[in-house]
Structure formats: C-alpha cells, structure tokens
Amino acid sequence: TTKADMVVNGILPVDQMKDHVPPVNLLTSLIPREVLQAHYSIMIPRPMEGEDPDRPPIAEELLNAYGYSRGFMTQNGQPDNPRSARYVLKDLLCGRLLYCQAPPGVSQSSYHTVPNTKPRHVPQPTPSAARAAAVSKVSAADLDQMFFQKASLGSHTKGVQRIASGSQPSSVSGSVMSLNGEDKPWKNHKEKRNKREKLRRVYKHLDVQ
Structure with a gap:
C-alpha cells in the first residue's frame, strides 16, 4: 500500500x-x-x-x-x-x-x-x-517545425565599420577605410552650421565694445 x-x-x-x-x-x-x-x-x-x-x-x-x-x-x-x-x-x-x-x-x-x-455540441x-x-509537452509536429525551420545566418564583428550605400564591403576592408578617415558621414560637421544658436551669439558683432 x-x-x-x-x-x-x-x-x-x-x-x-x-x-x-x-x-x-x-x-x-x-x-x-x-x-x-x-x-x-x-x-x-x-x-x-x-x-x-x-x-x-x-x-x-x-x-x-x-x-x-x-x-x-x-x-x-x-x-x-x-x-x-x-x-x-x-x-x-x-x-x-x-x-x-x-x-x-x-x-x-x-x-x-x-x-x-450523449454527444452534445461543443462550442468554440x-x-x-x-x-x-x-x-507543456512537445509533440512530433513541434519537433519537426523547430528542426526544419530556416535559421537566419549572419556574422557579428566588433569595432568601427564603414557603411557604404549600394554595396557593403567586407568587415576587414571597411575597418581599414574607417581608420584611414575615408568616407565618414558621421564626421561631417557642415550640417551643424545652420543649427539654432542663441541670439546673443548670432548678433555678437553688433555689441558695443
């Protein structure tokens, strides 16, 4: 017992x-x-x-x-x-x-x-x-779906890489070009010229000396 x-x-x-x-x-x-x-x-x-x-x-x-x-x-x-x-x-x-x-x-x-x-109508x-x-069990259909599903493949690199439009160079060549200072769009400071400034800085030349 x-x-x-x-x-x-x-x-x-x-x-x-x-x-x-x-x-x-x-x-x-x-x-x-x-x-x-x-x-x-x-x-x-x-x-x-x-x-x-x-x-x-x-x-x-x-x-x-x-x-x-x-x-x-x-x-x-x-x-x-x-x-x-x-x-x-x-x-x-x-x-x-x-x-x-x-x-x-x-x-x-x-x-x-x-x-x-007696069999009765079963609602939804x-x-x-x-x-x-x-x-909480895994059926054979779940195993087949998990095994045959397409996995996304990709590589992961560390460091600064060059981002080019149109074509994407390899990570090694992109890192070398970035270190040489070629084509770094994030280093372009021309767009900051028209940013909003304080009025006392904009009209600084009108101040009485």
Missing part, C-alpha cells in the same frame, strides 16, 4: 499531503475521463500523437483544466494544481465521485459500468479553455 492509496482511501488527511501527483494519478485511473469531464464541466486534453488513445488522463491534464475553470491560479498566472487536487480528492472521499471496487472473482469492467453520455473554446487544453 502506497501513500497515494492511503490518501484516496481516506486514511491520510488530504490537507496534509506533501505530493498531490500520485493520488490524483490514482484517481484518474479509477474514474473514467468522460465522468470527470461531465461532473466538472471541463475539457481534459486528449492524448497526443503517438500515445495510447485510451490511456487515462494524467494529473497535470486534469488539474490544469479544473484550475482554469474554477479560477485557482498562482501569482504568476499558472493554475494552482495543489489546491485543485485537494478539491478533487475531497469530492472522491465525500462521495461526489463514485467508484465501486469489484469483489474477488468479478471483472471490474463488468461490475462498475459507466453510462454512455474560450482563451482560458484553450490554455487549459494545452499541455
């Missing part, structure tokens, strides 16, 4: 549990996905490509969806999974989530059956529901 079994069976108190992931994983293995979605009116993410389509949801998938729907968020905007886990586990212990253990010699699937829920997910459905 593990600590997760003792928490789910009510032996250890839910409010004092240190790790919420194993008890919630045990709960999701006992309660079907459709029952959790119908009871809490949430949308749990489906298994990703390459995974078993019939696997039970993991603790992160259930708690993220529950936290977003109930508004249980941390200071940095992430769903508060430990708080959500306490509410879900207490629902199981209080009888809001029902699970019947089959006696010895009886098949669990035939003893505890779940009625089929809201931004919060889309964030809840997104799991």
Whole structure:
C-alpha cells in the first residue's frame, strides 16, 4: 500500500499531503475521463500523437483544466494544481465521485459500468479553455517545425565599420577605410552650421565694445 492509496482511501488527511501527483494519478485511473469531464464541466486534453488513445488522463491534464475553470491560479498566472487536487480528492472521499471496487472473482469492467453520455455540441473554446487544453509537452509536429525551420545566418564583428550605400564591403576592408578617415558621414560637421544658436551669439558683432 502506497501513500497515494492511503490518501484516496481516506486514511491520510488530504490537507496534509506533501505530493498531490500520485493520488490524483490514482484517481484518474479509477474514474473514467468522460465522468470527470461531465461532473466538472471541463475539457481534459486528449492524448497526443503517438500515445495510447485510451490511456487515462494524467494529473497535470486534469488539474490544469479544473484550475482554469474554477479560477485557482498562482501569482504568476499558472493554475494552482495543489489546491485543485485537494478539491478533487475531497469530492472522491465525500462521495461526489463514485467508484465501486469489484469483489474477488468479478471483472471490474463488468461490475462498475459507466453510462454512455450523449454527444452534445461543443462550442468554440474560450482563451482560458484553450490554455487549459494545452499541455507543456512537445509533440512530433513541434519537433519537426523547430528542426526544419530556416535559421537566419549572419556574422557579428566588433569595432568601427564603414557603411557604404549600394554595396557593403567586407568587415576587414571597411575597418581599414574607417581608420584611414575615408568616407565618414558621421564626421561631417557642415550640417551643424545652420543649427539654432542663441541670439546673443548670432548678433555678437553688433555689441558695443
């Protein structure tokens, strides 16, 4: 018997549990996905490509969806999974989530059956529901996109470089021309002649000596 079994069976108190992931994983293995979605009116993410389509949801998938729907968020905007886990586990212990253990010699699937829920129209997910459905996992499509995307290539040099219009010389030749004082547009002070000056400087020649 593990600590997760003792928490789910009510032996250890839910409010004092240190790790919420194993008890919630045990709960999701006992309660079907459709029952959790119908009871809490949430949308749990489906298994990703390459995974078993019939696997039970993991603790992160259930708690993220529950936290977003109930508004249980941390200071940095992430769903508060430990708080959500306490509410879900207490629902199981209080009888809001029902699970019947089959006696010895009886098949669990035939003893505890779940009625089929009627398919209903699913509206477009809201931004919060889309964030809840997104799991922090990298799929095969994401890996392919990251691997085959075109990366921008370029060189980084240090020092003063010559900027020429039309053609761009190499960094070595540009640095040499800059050191020789050739074609330095930032050194042109002719444009400063018509800048605004104080009137006492402009009419200094009219002052009485």
